[in-house]
Amino acid sequence: MSLTAQRPFSIHIFLPDGTPDGVRVVEKDNWLGVGLVCPRARFPDAKSRPEFNRPGVYALIGPSEESDLPKVYIGQGDTALPRLEQHFSKKDFWTSLILFVSQTDFLDKTRIEYLESRLCALAGEAKRCVLDNKQAPQLPTLSEAAQAAVNGFLEEMLPIYPLLGVTAFEKPQVMRVEVTHYVLRARGIEARGYEEGSGFVVLAGSQVANDFVPSAATYLQTLRAALQEQGVIADRGDGLKLTQDYTFDSPSTAAGVVIGRTVNGRETWRDEAGKTLKENQSHGTEGNGETV
Known part of the structure; x- marks a missing residue:
C-alpha cells in the first residue's frame, strides 16, 4: 500500500x-x-x-x-x-x-x-x-x-x-514480520497464502483448478474470469497458476477461486501442522509462523 x-x-x-x-x-x-x-x-x-x-x-x-x-x-x-x-x-x-x-x-x-x-x-x-x-x-x-x-x-x-473502502491501489507488500503460511490442497491443486489486514493473500505460483463444480457460486466464477482477463491467473503450459501475489477480500473467496468450489476458507486453509485458520485464530496463535 x-x-x-x-x-x-x-x-x-x-x-x-x-x-x-x-x-x-x-x-x-x-x-x-x-x-x-x-x-x-x-x-x-x-x-x-x-x-x-x-x-x-x-x-x-x-x-x-x-x-x-x-x-x-x-x-x-x-x-x-x-x-x-x-x-x-x-x-x-x-x-x-x-x-x-x-x-x-x-x-x-x-x-x-x-x-x-x-x-x-x-x-x-x-x-x-x-x-x-x-x-x-x-x-x-x-x-x-x-x-x-x-x-x-x-x-x-x-x-x-x-x-474509504477503496482497495484498488493495494498490492501485497513484502512482509517484514512473522505471519503464518497456509496451504490449500484440493481437486488436484496446491495453493499457498497468508492472511493480512486487507484480506487473504494467495502467493504467486499457486495452482488453480481448471474448472468449477456445478454448485460453485457465480461471483467466484465471474471474479476468476476477471482475474484471467487481467492476467493474474494464467496457463503457463502446466495448468492455471497465479502470476503474482494477489489479495482477495476473504479466505473463502481466495479458496473458492483457486479450487473452483464454494467453501469456508477459514476451515479450508491449513498451516503446515494441519491446523485450520479458524483454529489458529480461536486459540490466538495467528502470526506464529514463517516469515513471508
Missing part, C-alpha cells in the same frame, strides 16, 4: 452535510493535503465547495458490468471541477468520487499529472479493479527534489483510500 514503511497516523473526517452518506472532508495530522469524498447524487449541490476549484487528482468509483471487481477511473485537472462536470454528464458508471487537493499551492499541473500516472500504475499492478482509463498516462518530467516531494504526498494519500 505505502511506498515506504507503514507508520501510525490519525485522520479527521468532517461531514458538512451532517449525514454519514453525504460529502466527507478527510484530513490527516501534519499533512497539507485534503481529501473530498462525494457521492454522485450529491455532486450538483457539492460542486460549489472550494476543493473543486483547486488542482487535484481524483478517482471515480462504481460497479463494473464485466465482473465483481469495481470500476475505477483516475483523472486530474488543474481545476478539478470542469473535468468532473464532464464526467458527471458523460460517464454513467461511477457512484462516488474521491478528490485529493492541497491546502496550499503545492500541487501544480505537472505534479497532479505525476499523481495521476502513479495511481494508474498502482491500480494496474494491483489488478483489484477494472481500470476505465483507456490509455495509461505518462509520467511527466520532474526534478529529483520535486519527484521526492510528490511521492511524499502520494505516500500520505494511499493509506486513506482503504479507509
Whole structure:
C-alpha cells in the first residue's frame, strides 16, 4: 500500500452535510493535503465547495458490468471541477468520487499529472479493479527534489483510500514480520497464502483448478474470469497458476477461486501442522509462523 514503511497516523473526517452518506472532508495530522469524498447524487449541490476549484487528482468509483471487481477511473485537472462536470454528464458508471487537493499551492499541473500516472500504475499492478482509463498516462518530467516531494504526498494519500473502502491501489507488500503460511490442497491443486489486514493473500505460483463444480457460486466464477482477463491467473503450459501475489477480500473467496468450489476458507486453509485458520485464530496463535 505505502511506498515506504507503514507508520501510525490519525485522520479527521468532517461531514458538512451532517449525514454519514453525504460529502466527507478527510484530513490527516501534519499533512497539507485534503481529501473530498462525494457521492454522485450529491455532486450538483457539492460542486460549489472550494476543493473543486483547486488542482487535484481524483478517482471515480462504481460497479463494473464485466465482473465483481469495481470500476475505477483516475483523472486530474488543474481545476478539478470542469473535468468532473464532464464526467458527471458523460460517464454513467461511477457512484462516488474521491478528490485529493492541497491546502496550499503545492500541487501544480505537472505534479497532479505525476499523481495521476502513479495511481494508474498502482491500480494496474494491483489488478483489484477494472481500470476505465483507456490509455495509461505518462509520467511527466520532474526534478529529483520535486519527484521526492510528490511521492511524499502520494505516500500520505494511499493509506486513506482503504479507509474509504477503496482497495484498488493495494498490492501485497513484502512482509517484514512473522505471519503464518497456509496451504490449500484440493481437486488436484496446491495453493499457498497468508492472511493480512486487507484480506487473504494467495502467493504467486499457486495452482488453480481448471474448472468449477456445478454448485460453485457465480461471483467466484465471474471474479476468476476477471482475474484471467487481467492476467493474474494464467496457463503457463502446466495448468492455471497465479502470476503474482494477489489479495482477495476473504479466505473463502481466495479458496473458492483457486479450487473452483464454494467453501469456508477459514476451515479450508491449513498451516503446515494441519491446523485450520479458524483454529489458529480461536486459540490466538495467528502470526506464529514463517516469515513471508
